[in-house]
Amino acid sequence: MDFGLDETRSAVAALAAEVLARDDTHWPDLVRAGLVALAMPLRLGGDGLGVLETSLVLTEVGRRAAALPALATLALGVLPLARLGTHAQQDAHLCAVATGDALLTAATREPSVSLPAVPTTVARRDGDRFLVSGTKIGVPYAAEAAQILVPATIRGGGVAGVLLIAPDAAGVRLTPTSTSSGMPEYTMDLADVVVSAGDLLGRDPSGQAARELNRFALAGACAVADGLAAGALDLTTEHVRRREQFGKPLATFQAVAQQIADVYTCARTLHLAARSACWRLDSGRDAGYDLDVAAYWLAEELPAALQVCHHLHGGLGVDAAYPMHRYYSTGKDLARFVGGAGQRLDRLAAVGG
Structure with a gap:
C-alpha cells in the first residue's frame, strides 16, 4: 500500500515543519499558521480536513519534541468535536480554539487503566441533566483548558457517553501531578458535577x-x-x-x-x-x-x-x-x-x- 502524501497533505507537513523549526515556537505560532484549525468545519473558518492531516502536525510536534498542547487540543479536543459534536457544540467551543483563545483536552485515563471502554466514572440522569462523579488521572492541560471531554458510563444505560465539562465547574477538583517532560497534568475528581444534556458530545448516549x-x-x-x-x-x-x-x-x-x-x-x-x-x-x-x-x-x-x-x-x-x-x-x-x-x-x- 502506498502511504505517500498527496499535494495537500505534503503542504500541511511542510508548513508544520517550517513553523516548528524554530526552537522558540509557541502555540500561537501554530494558530497563526492555521494548523490548529485544519480539522474544523469550513463554516467555522477551518479547512474541513481530518485525522491524517492532524496527525501530520502532531508528528512534526514530536519530531521537535516541542512542549506544546497539541496532543491535548488537537487529538483529544478538536477531532472529536469536529467529527462527533453537534453544530451548537462546535460553535460554542471550536471558534475560540481557532483564534488561540482557548485550549481543549480530554480525561481518557482512570486509576489503573487508560482509555477504558467502560469508565468507572458515572453519569446519573437527573431530569434533563447529568450528575457526573468519578476520578480521572493524567489529564493533560486540564486547568489550562476551556473544556474537558470526560467519558463516563451512563447509569442505567450501561454504555459510555462523553460530557463537556469546564475545569472550574462546581464539583470539579484538579490536583497537579508530576510528568517526566514537565508538561502539565492533573488528577480530576468529580463529585456530582452538573452537566446539561446539551453538553453530551453529539447528544449520543450509545457509546x-x-x-x-x-x-x-x-x-x-x-x-x-x-x-x-x-x-x-x-x-x-x-x-x-x-x-x-x-x-x-x-x-x-x-x-x-x-x-x-x-x-x-x-x-x-x-x-x-x-x-x-x-x-x-x-x-x-x-x-x-x-x-x-x-x-x-x-x-x-x-x-x-x-x-x-x-x-x-x-x-x-x-x-x-x-x-x-x-x-x-x-x-x-x-x-x-x-x-x-x-x-x-x-x-x-x-x-x-
Missing part, C-alpha cells in the same frame, strides 16, 4: 462517541511518537557522525552502527504502524487493530529506542539543556498515556483471541 474519543487519543499519541522516534534518530545519527573516539567517528564503530540500525528499525516500524492507523481512521475504515499494534509498539519499543539514543550520546544525553532529554521524557509520558506495554499487550491478546 460510539466514547469509543471514537479513545481512537483519536491513540492515533494522536502514536503520531507524536512517530515524530519523536524520527527526531531522536536524526539527532543521534548526527551526533555519532561528528563525535570522535580514538581518532575515529563513533559511527564507524560496528557496535554503534548496530545500535543505530535497531533505532532505525523501531522508528520506521512505528512510522508505518502510526500512518496506517491514522489513514484507516481518517478514511472511515475499522482502525482498531492497527491502533492497538501502533500503541503497543509505542509503549514497548519507543522507550527502549530512546534509551539507546541516550546511551550513544554519552554524558551529553543526560544534560537537561540538550534536546535528547526532551525526546526521552516525552516518550516516557506517551508510553504512560497509552497505558504501558503490559496493558497494550493485553489489549492485543484480547483482540487476537
Whole structure:
C-alpha cells in the first residue's frame, strides 16, 4: 500500500515543519499558521480536513519534541468535536480554539487503566441533566483548558457517553501531578458535577462517541511518537557522525552502527504502524487493530529506542539543556498515556483471541 502524501497533505507537513523549526515556537505560532484549525468545519473558518492531516502536525510536534498542547487540543479536543459534536457544540467551543483563545483536552485515563471502554466514572440522569462523579488521572492541560471531554458510563444505560465539562465547574477538583517532560497534568475528581444534556458530545448516549474519543487519543499519541522516534534518530545519527573516539567517528564503530540500525528499525516500524492507523481512521475504515499494534509498539519499543539514543550520546544525553532529554521524557509520558506495554499487550491478546 502506498502511504505517500498527496499535494495537500505534503503542504500541511511542510508548513508544520517550517513553523516548528524554530526552537522558540509557541502555540500561537501554530494558530497563526492555521494548523490548529485544519480539522474544523469550513463554516467555522477551518479547512474541513481530518485525522491524517492532524496527525501530520502532531508528528512534526514530536519530531521537535516541542512542549506544546497539541496532543491535548488537537487529538483529544478538536477531532472529536469536529467529527462527533453537534453544530451548537462546535460553535460554542471550536471558534475560540481557532483564534488561540482557548485550549481543549480530554480525561481518557482512570486509576489503573487508560482509555477504558467502560469508565468507572458515572453519569446519573437527573431530569434533563447529568450528575457526573468519578476520578480521572493524567489529564493533560486540564486547568489550562476551556473544556474537558470526560467519558463516563451512563447509569442505567450501561454504555459510555462523553460530557463537556469546564475545569472550574462546581464539583470539579484538579490536583497537579508530576510528568517526566514537565508538561502539565492533573488528577480530576468529580463529585456530582452538573452537566446539561446539551453538553453530551453529539447528544449520543450509545457509546460510539466514547469509543471514537479513545481512537483519536491513540492515533494522536502514536503520531507524536512517530515524530519523536524520527527526531531522536536524526539527532543521534548526527551526533555519532561528528563525535570522535580514538581518532575515529563513533559511527564507524560496528557496535554503534548496530545500535543505530535497531533505532532505525523501531522508528520506521512505528512510522508505518502510526500512518496506517491514522489513514484507516481518517478514511472511515475499522482502525482498531492497527491502533492497538501502533500503541503497543509505542509503549514497548519507543522507550527502549530512546534509551539507546541516550546511551550513544554519552554524558551529553543526560544534560537537561540538550534536546535528547526532551525526546526521552516525552516518550516516557506517551508510553504512560497509552497505558504501558503490559496493558497494550493485553489489549492485543484480547483482540487476537
